[in-house]
Amino acid sequence: MIRLLRLRAFISTKEISAMALWHTVLLFFVFCSDCACGQITYSIPEEMAKGSMIGNIAQDLGLDLKRLKSGKARIFSGESTEYVELNRENGLLLIKEKIDRESLCAKLTPCALHLQMILENPMELYSVTVEITDINDNAPNFQKNEMRFEISESAMIGARFVLGKAADPDVGINGLQSYSLKPTDNFVLDKESGGDKNVEMILQKPLDREKEGQINLLLTAFDGGESRLSGTMQIHVTVVDANDNPPVFTQKVYKATITENSTKGTKITTVSASDADEGSNSHVSYYISDAVDRTVANIFVVNKESGEVTLNGQIDYEKSNIYQLDIQARDQGGLSDTCKVIIDVLDINDNNPAIIIVSLSSSISEESLLNTVVAMLKVNDPDSAANGQVYCTVNDNIPFTITSPSNNFFSLLTDQELDREREAEYNITVTCSDEGVPSLSSSTSLRLHISDVNDNAPVFDRNNYEAYVVENNTPGLSIFTVKASDADSNQNARLSYILEESTVNGVPVSSYVSVSADSGVINAVRSFDYEQLKDFHFRIRAQDGGSPPLSSNVTVKITIQDQNDNAPQVLYPVQTGGSVLAEIVPRSADVGYLVTKVVAVDVDSGQNAWLSYKLHKATDRALFEVGAQNGEIRTVRQVTDKDAVKQKLTVLVEDNGQPSRSAVVNINVAVADTFPEVLSEFTDFTHNKQYNDDLTFYLVLALAAVSFLFITTVVVIISVKIYRWRQSRIFYQSNLPVIPYYPPGYADTGVTGTLPHMYNYDACMTTDSRKSDCKYSTLGGQSVLVMDPSFTGTVQRVMKENNLLEGPDSPELVRACYYNNKIMSS
Secondary structure, X not given: OEEEOEEXXXXXXXXXXXXXXXXXXXXXXXXXXXXXXXXXEEEEEOOOOOOOEEEEXXXXXXXXXXXXXXXXXXXXXXXXXXXEEEEOOOOEEEEOXXXXXXXXXXXXXXXXXEEEEEEXXXXXXXXXXXXXXXXXXXXXXXXXXXXXXXXXXXXXXXXXXXXXXXXXXXXXXXXXXXXXXXXXXOEEEOOOOOOOOOEEEEEOOOOOXXXXXXXXXXXXXXXXXXXXXXXXXXXXXXXXXXXXXXXXXXXXXXXXXXXXXXOOOOEEEXXXXXXXXXXXXXXXXXXXXXXXXXXXXXXXXXXXXXXXXXXXXXXXXXXXXXXXXXXXXXXXXXXXXXEEEEEEEEOXXXXXXXXXXXXXXXXXXXXXXXXXXXXXXXXXXXXXXXXXXXXXXXXXXXXXXXXXXXXXXXEEXXXXXXXXXXXXXXXXXXXXXXXXXXXXXXXXXXXXXXXXXXXXXXXXXXXXXXEEEEOOOOOOOEEEEOOEXXXXXXXXXXXXXXXXXXXXXXXXXXXXXXXXXXXXXXXXXXXXXXXXXXXXEEEEEEEOOOXXXXXXXXXXXXXXXXXXXXXXXXXXXXXXXXXXXXXXXXXXXXXXXXXXXXXXXOOOOHXXXXXEEEEEEEOOOOOEXXXXXXOEEEEOOOOOOOOOOEEEEEEEEEOOOOOOOEEEXXXXXXXXXXXXXXXXXXXXXXXXXXXXXXXXXXXXXXXXXXXXXXXXXXXXXXXXXXXXXXXHHHHHHOOOOOOOOOOOEOOOOOOOOOOOOXXXXXXXXXXXXXXXXXXXXXXXXXOEEEEOOOHHHHHHHHHHHOOOOOOOOOHHHHHHHHHHHHHHHO
């Protein structure tokens, strides 16, 4: 669909310029097609003042003013002088520089400025033609102010004399229209002369030198403007005698061709004229007519005698492709004839294409669609035909191509998907060549930056991380650093590290570790304890600063390394506060007799939990030894009667850490075959301690009741002796139950540290005397005797309750404990 609108404006001549009457008829071309392009034509008079309005291009093209602003609309002319400017605020085309049609186009009609309006984002091109109409601002003008002729009085009626022609830069009705010659007594103007033809005056009345030897004429040239302008030239005619035959050219029109850039002195053609007169009146001289423009006349020269026309300057097809010369042949009597020489200039391919960057995007997003316009170029080659036909190419291996949407305009656009991470910047070389032989070319380089979009997620340098930290660390300790990279740039590659929420043993992982958002450094929030937590996992997310942001996760495993921060703990023998623990060794025990076994554990792991045992102190070091690895206490020699009943051993338990930690256990060993012997030793020991503690109380009590106690004591002693004797008799006669022996049982209870073992021992012991009971329990593989300070009273009460004891020294009780030890020893 084509909508046609044409605007023409005419302005009055200078006589009514104050009125400034404008008559407007609009002619506007808008091409609706798939491409964003259009054409519009305006017509304005020349010499309009700066700032004058040409037209409202936004309204004529149907464009929104906001589009002009957002698209950075601008006018591109490609000329050195910018005559037209665009006001983006109101969409008006305005005169920027005063336009002189004659300077711009000379005689060329129609005279027009060919402009382009460029819009960006997206790029659009609109062609604007501003036609410059002529006003009558130039008067006709002759090359010379005066001309002189010498005309023979014998000149015949009808003789013609070339006066040349006036020049008027205006065109059309404002151009040269007519001539007048005054006075007209002898000469009149040829009615057919004028316009582009030379003005000729015709002799209409014979000359008489005797009457008038000098004739002065005034030639006036008029234009056709409303306010007519004119120019004059004085003509002086000197009447001479007898030369009644003018020269005559053999041809009225000569045609010749010459290639541009020909050297000076190149022969073009030869003109020839003859004169029927004889003698000096027949001698013909050749001249380039004064009517020829001086610029053109300086390029060519004619030999005055031979009529040979040669090149005297440089000719350029791009400046002018045709020249026309008026050659005059004149005899000695002043009679003359003229001919035309038309010289066609042949083009050669002597101009490289000129590349003009109309619009260029300095950067383009990597997610741009295919066929996105990156730059718009205009290529000019003033040569003609194939020499001026131009095609453009771009360098290989780049995702761009170049097309030509209109004559001499080229668009650089994308033809592949862009990836900034593969190539962040392109140096695009555009080469434009013509089709001449040989072909000439020009090139220009365009630098295009590919702007980044957030299309790459962060990538960790490992699939997972594992870090180690020694327990008992200082809170805030830097444990490890995770590192991720992002192939994007700037804000899209700015990474933040985030600890993802999870739990470790039901506790938020953030209470164990923290991660620096900027550096990815993992710090310990608390001090770790290997015995409570050996390792744990958590996830860290790396997130970039794009919009929307992209992220990736990685798993981090923290392994707690053990430190020797726990001393061994002795499980057996149990260290009690008030009672005395004793192991019984019979005097008949052989070498290697297992007295007891020290059982200890270390909650540390590895070599920190490897325990060794050694005998630190002993009443008799030659009697006992301790197994360095198993903690078993055995006899190293035969027990003799000389060995003390009460043996005290101190065993040192050490781990293998650096530095090592240790624990000490005290073991009481009773070397005896009879229970009373053991009882007396350990009873004295315990009672002495209590007696010392309560000595003051007993002294005070004794002083208060010495008399009463003496009598009471005698009665009680006699009664007790009798009672014990009776109980011992009963014990010897009873059948004692068989006390079973249970071998040690060992069980693994953990995967780290020293393994605690379970041992079964048969032992005879009593609790606190105030609880009044006697217990038999299995604590180990050997006999264990526990004696309280109030052992005597407790045994008596327990034996009474079980009908096994008649007195405090009952042989049945001693025998039962002794046999029990013998059974367990065997």
